[in-house]
Amino acid sequence: MATNASTAAPIPRPNKRSRYSENLLAATAVTPPILLLLLFIGIPAVALLATAFTDYSPGIEPEFIGWKNFTTLFNSSVFYSILLRNIGYVIGVVSLQLLVALGIALILDNELPYRRIWMALLIAPFAISPVVGVVIWKNLLDPSYGLVNYVVSSLGLPTVPWMSTPLTSMIAVVIVAVWRGFPFIAIILFAALRGIPVEVKEAAKIDGATSFQIFWHVKLPFIMPALSIMALFETIFAVREFDTIQTMTGGGPGTSTSLLSHYLYRTAFGTFRFGMGAAVGWVMLALTMLMAALIIWRAYRDMFPKNKA
Amino acid sequence: MSGNITGRILVFVLLCIAVIWAFFPILFMISSSFKPGNLIWSYPPKLIAEPTFANYQNIATLFPRFWKSFFNSVIVTALTTALTLTMAIASAFVFSRLRQPWLKAPAFLMIFVRMFPGIVVVIPLYPVFNELGWLDTVTPLVLCGAAFAVSMATLLIKTFVDDIPVDLEEAAMIDGCSRVGAFIRITLPLLTPAIAAVSLVVAIGSWNEYLFPLVFTSNDARTAPVIIAIAMSNEDGVAWGGIMAMATAYLAPPLLLVLMLHKQITNVMTMGAVKG
Numbered sequence: 001m002a003t004n005a006s007t008a009a010p011i012p013r014p015n016k017r018s019r020y021s022e023n024l025l026a027a028t029a030v031t032p033p034i035l036l037l038l039l040f041i042g043i044p045a046v047a048l049l050a051t052a053f054t055d056y057s058p059g060i061e062p063e064f065i066g067w068k069n070f071t072t073l074f075n076s077s078v079f080y081s082i083l084l085r086n087i088g089y090v091i092g093v094v095s096l097q098l099l100v101a102l103g104i105a106l107i108l109d110n111e112l113p114y115r116r117i118w119m120a121l122l123i124a125p126f127a128i129s130p131v132v133g134v135v136i137w138k139n140l141l142d143p144s145y146g147l148v149n150y151v152v153s154s155l156g157l158p159t160v161p162w163m164s165t166p167l168t169s170m171i172a173v174v175i176v177a178v179w180r181g182f183p184f185i186a187i188i189l190f191a192a193l194r195g196i197p198v199e200v201k202e203a204a205k206i207d208g209a210t211s212f213q214i215f216w217h218v219k220l221p222f223i224m225p226a227l228s229i230m231a232l233f234e235t236i237f238a239v240r241e242f243d244t245i246q247t248m249t250g251g252g253p254g255t256s257t258s259l260l261s262h263y264l265y266r267t268a269f270g271t272f273r274f275g276m277g278a279a280v281g282w283v284m285l286a287l288t289m290l291m292a293a294l295i296i297w298r299a300y301r302d303m304f305p306k307n308k309a
Numbered sequence: 310m311s312g313n314i315t316g317r318i319l320v321f322v323l324l325c326i327a328v329i330w331a332f333f334p335i336l337f338m339i340s341s342s343f344k345p346g347n348l349i350w351s352y353p354p355k356l357i358a359e360p361t362f363a364n365y366q367n368i369a370t371l372f373p374r375f376w377k378s379f380f381n382s383v384i385v386t387a388l389t390t391a392l393t394l395t396m397a398i399a400s401a402f403v404f405s406r407l408r409q410p411w412l413k414a415p416a417f418l419m420i421f422v423r424m425f426p427g428i429v430v431v432i433p434l435y436p437v438f439n440e441l442g443w444l445d446t447v448t449p450l451v452l453c454g455a456a457f458a459v460s461m462a463t464l465l466i467k468t469f470v471d472d473i474p475v476d477l478e479e480a481a482m483i484d485g486c487s488r489v490g491a492f493i494r495i496t497l498p499l500l501t502p503a504i505a506a507v508s509l510v511v512a513i514g515s516w517n518e519y520l521f522p523l524v525f526t527s528n529d530a531r532t533a534p535v536i537i538a539i540a541m542s543n544e545d546g547v548a549w550g551g552i553m554a555m556a557t558a559y560l561a562p563p564l565l566l567v568l569m570l571h572k573q574i575t576n577v578m579t580m581g582a583v584k585g
Contacts, residue, residue, distance in 0.1 A: 025488065026407050029399035030415045033459045036396070037422045040434065040456035045425050047433035058436060104327045110320045118324060120571040121332040127563035128335065129517030131534040135541060135556040136338045139549070145350045147337065154353075183331070184578060191579040211316070240426035243519045247538040261428045268432050269524065281429040292424040299420045299464065303404065304413060 045285070052278035062275070069279035078255055079263070083283070086259045089174070090238040096178045097234055098227065101185035106215070108186070109193040119190075123183040130243035133176050138163070138248065141172050166256035169249045173257060176244050181237070185230045192226035193219060229298070235291050239284060260284050335564065342553035349549050364554035371551040374528075375536050379559065382516060382532040385447050389454040389515040390508050396455070397462035398504065402492050404463065405470035406478075423460035427453070431524050438525060449525045450532070454518060458511045465510075468580050469503040470496065506573035513563045533559050 052069055056062035073079050104122060112118060125133070140147050141162040149159040163169045196219060204214045220227075242261035245251060251258035251266065258266070260280060268277030341349055343360040351358075368375050404416060434449070443449045473496050481491040522532040537559065540552050567574060 022407055022488075023409060026403045026409050026412055029403040030412065033396040033400050033463065034415050034418060036452065036456045036459060037418060040453050041422045041425050041430055042418070044430040044433040045422075048429050051433060058439075100330075103323070104331075107320060107323050107327060110317075112320070112324065116572065118328060119575065120568050121328050123571055123575070124332050124335055124564060124567060126574075127513055127567040128560055129519070129534050129563075131517075131519055131538045131541075132338075132556045132560045135537065135552055136334045138541070139338065139341065139553070140334055142350075145352050145354065147354045150353050179330075179334070187575050187578050191575075236424060240428060242428055246523075247519070247541065250542065261426065264428055264432075265524075274432050277432055281432065284426055285429055288424055288426060296420050296424065300417055303416050303420070303464070303467070 048278045048281045049285075051275055052282050054275045056274045056278075057272045058274065065275070069276050070282075073276065073279050073283075079280075082255065082258050082260060082263050085170075085257075086239065086241075089170070089241065089259060090235055093174055093177045093181070093238045093241075094231055094234045096174065097181045097185055098231060100178060101182040101189055101230075102227070104182065104186045105189035105193055106219075108190050119187075123187060125180050126183040128180060130176070130180065131247050133180050134244060134248045137172065137176050137179070141175075163249065164253075166253060169253070169257045173241075173244050173248055176248065177238070177241065181234060185234065188226050188230055189223055192223040196222045229295065232291055232295050236288055236295075239287050239291070260287075335560070338553055339557050342550070342557040344550070346550045349553065364550040365558070367551050368554055368558075371548055372536060372540055372555060374531065375533065375555050378531045378533040378536040381447065381530055382534075382559075385450045385454065385518075385522075385532055386512050386515045388447065388451045389458065390512045392451060392455045393458045393462050393511050394504065394508055396459050397466050397507070398497070398500075400459075400463045401466035401470050402496075405467050406475060406488075406492070419460040419463060423457070427457060427520050431520065435524060443525075445526045445528055445530050447530050450518070450521050450530065453521050453525075454515045458514055462507050462511055465507050465577055465580060466500070466503065469500055473499055502573060503577060506570065506577040509566055509570060509574060510577060513567070516563055 051062070053064060053066060054062040055065050055068075108115065108119060108122070128136070141149075143149060143159070143162050143164060146162070149162070153159050161168055163172050200218055200222075201214060204218050209217070240261050241259055242265065245257060245259050245262045246265070249257040251262050255263070260283065264277045264280040264284065267280060268274050337356070340357055342364055343362070344355065344358040345361050345363060348355055348358045400415075400419075404412060430453070434453070435444075438444050438449050477495045478486075478488075478491040481495050482488060486494065517534065518532070519534045519538070522530070522535045523538075526532070526535070533555070537552065537555050540548060540555065
C-alpha cells in the first residue's frame with residue numbers, strides 16, 4: 001500500500017498551465033508530419049478526385065465535363081480487361097506469397113542449427129529494389145540463354161517462352177512480386193508461430209496428433225489473425241503494383257500485361273489525359289479503401305486501446 | 310521436431326530449397342557481374358567464371374549518368390530518412406506519452422492517409438511541382454518519400470516507446486527535468502536499437518523508390534533505379550554486363566545492412582504487424 005502511494009503521488013495533476021504547455025508540445029510535434037501528409041497525400045488525393053470530372057491536360061485550361069471520363073472508362077473493353085487482370089493478379093500474387101511465406105515460416109519453426117543465418121539469407125530479397133529484382137529475373141528467365149530454361153531442359157522438360165507471350169510475361173511479373181514480397185510475410189508468420197505456447201503443442205503431441213493435425217488444428221488457428229492481416233496488407237500493395245510491370249514488360253505485348261497503376265501512368269503521362277487518369281485513380285482508391293478499412297480500424301484501435309471496450 | 314530422422318532430413322531439404330529460391334538469384338547476379346562480357350550469356354550458363362572488374366570499369370563509359378544518379382540516391386535516402394525519423398520520434402513520443410483527446414484526429418489521419426497509393430498523388434502534384442520549379446530536384450523526392458514513410462515509422466516507434474515505462478521519465482521530471490528533456494535524456498537512449506532498425510527500413514524503402522523519381526525528375530536529380538530501368542529497356546543485349554554491375558553496386562548497401570542487422574529488422578517488422 002505504502003509503495004503504491006509513493007509511486008502514485010509524484011504524477012503531477014495537470015493544472016491549467018501544464019495542460020496548456022502539453023497542448024503546445026503535442027501540437028508542435030504533430031504539426032510537421034500532418035502538414036506533410038496533407039500537402040503531399042491528402043489534398044492531392046482530393047484534387048485527383050476532382051480532376052476526374054474535368055478534361056484536364058497540362059497546359060490546357062481544365063473544363064468540367066461531368067461523368068464523361070467515367071462513362072468512357074466503363075465503356076472501354078481495355079479498361080475492363082485491365083481491371084479483371086489486376087484482380088486476377090492480386091489473387092494470384094497474394095495467395096502465392098502467403099503459401100510460400102507460410103511454408104518457409106513452418107520450416108523455420110523447427111529446431112534448426114544456425115537458424116539466424118538461414119533467416120538472414122531468406123529475408124534478403126526484402127532489401128532488393130523492384131528494378132534490381134527485374135534485372136535479376138530477366139536474366140534468369142531469358143528464354144534462350146537463361147538459367148531457368150537450362151535447368152528445365154536438362155530435366156527433359158519443355159522450355160518456357162518467358163516474356164514472349166502475355167501469359168508468360170505475367171507469370172514472370174508474378175515470380176518477381178512473390179520473390180520480393182514473401183520475406184516480410186514469412187517473418188511475421190514465423191513470429192506468430194513462435195508465439196504459440198509450447199504446452200499446447202506438447203499436449204497435442206501427447207494426444208497422438210500427427211504433424212499435419214498439429215498444423216491444421218493448433219498452429220493455423222493460432223496464426224490466423226496474423227495471416228489475415230498480411231493478406232489484407234499484401235492485397236493493398238498488389239492493387240497498386242507498378243514498378244515491376246513498368247520495368248519488366250512495360251505493360252506489353254500491347255496492353256496485355258498492363259495493370260491499373262500502369263494504365264493510369266500511361267494515360268496521364270503517355271497521352272497526357274490527366275482527367276482520364278484521375279478516373280482510373282478513383283477506381284484504385286476505391287479498391288484500396290475497401291481492403292484498407294479493416295486495417296485502418298484495427299490500427300486506430302491499437303493506438304488508443306481505451307476504445308476497445 | 311522430435312528425434313524423427315526422416316522428418317529432420319525432409320525439413321533440411323525444404324530449407325535448402327527455400328534458401329536457393331530466396332538467395333541464389335541474388336548470388337547468381339552478383340557472380341554474373343564479375344564475368345567477362347562474352348561469358349554472361351554462355352550456354353550452358355556458367356555459375357562462376359574467372360572474375361573481372363571490366364563490367365564495373367565500363368559503367369562510366371556505357372552509362373555516364375549512373376554514378377551521378379547513385380549519388381542522388383544517397384542524398385535522397387539520407388535526407389528522407391533524417392526527415393522521417395525526426396518527425397516520427399517527436400510524434401511517437403507525443404502519441405505515447407500525452408493523453409490529449411484531440412490527438413485522436415491526427416492519429417486517425419496518419420493511419421488513414423498512409424493507405425493511399427503513390428500513383429494517385431503523382432498526377433495532381435506534377436503541375437504544382439512544375440509551377441514551384443521543383444521538377445528535376447531532390448526536393449519533391451524527399452518530401453513525398455517522407456510523407457509516405459512517416460506514418461509507418463511513427464506507429465512502429467510508438468509501440469517501442471509504449472514498452473518503456475514512463476516512471477523513469479517521471480522520476481527525472483521530479484529532479485527538475487522538463488518533459489521533453491526527460492524523454493530525450495532517459496527514454497531516447499533506450500530506443501536507439503529500435504530507431505536504428507526503423508531508420509533502416511525507411512532507408513531501404515527510399516533507396517528502392519522508383520515511381521517518384523521516374524515522374525518528378527528528368528536529368529539532374531534522377532536516382533539510380535530509373536537509370537538502371539532505362540538501361541534495361543534499351544534492348545541491345547550488349548550492355549547486360551554493365552547493367553549487372555550497376556544492379557550489384559546498387560543492391561550492395563541495403564543487402565549488406567540487412568544481412569548484418571536482420572535480427573533488428575525482424576524485431577521491428579514483427580512489432581509493427583503482430584502487436585495488438
